[in-house]
Amino acid sequence: MPVINVSFQVLPQVPGGDIYGVVDKAIAVVQRSGVPYEVGPMETTMEGELDELLEIVKKAQQACVDAGARRVVTLVKIDYAPQGVTMAEKVGKYRG
Template sequence: MANINVSLQVLPSVPEERVYPVVDKVIEMIKESGVKYEVGPMETTMEGDLDTLLEIVKKAQKICTQEGAKRVVSVVKIDYKEEGVTMDEKISKYR
């Protein structure tokens, strides 16, 4: 399967001072997964095959609840084309 892009924003229901530490744990898990990713101010965008990226999304929910979130609201965006899509084709002209 061709690479696609998935953007993930997690909003864990934790005290305000815990939001960034919980999100940092999610980003660390994404980093350790080995997929190409880019952290933005509102979301993290990843590149890889759909099944792998959706597993990462599921793991992100678990990390948030393991860190004390009673609820997690996540915003997921998927950019899919049969032939694949890359982050570079979208943003390379801005770099």
């Protein structure tokens, strides 16, 4: 299976409105997964195999619920190419 990119954004509904702490829990799931990733101001992008990345998204949603979210809306983007696609080929020219 080719290496692809999955980007996702969690939008948790949190009592009191402190979403940053809950979003941090979702990002921690990605960090522990061991896949290459980049955190951006609006979403987190990961690189790997589709099934593994979607499982990480599911775990990140659950981490939000476990941290007190009553509901989590998750936006997911998948960049798939049969030959694979990497984050470096898309943004490498912008890195120092």
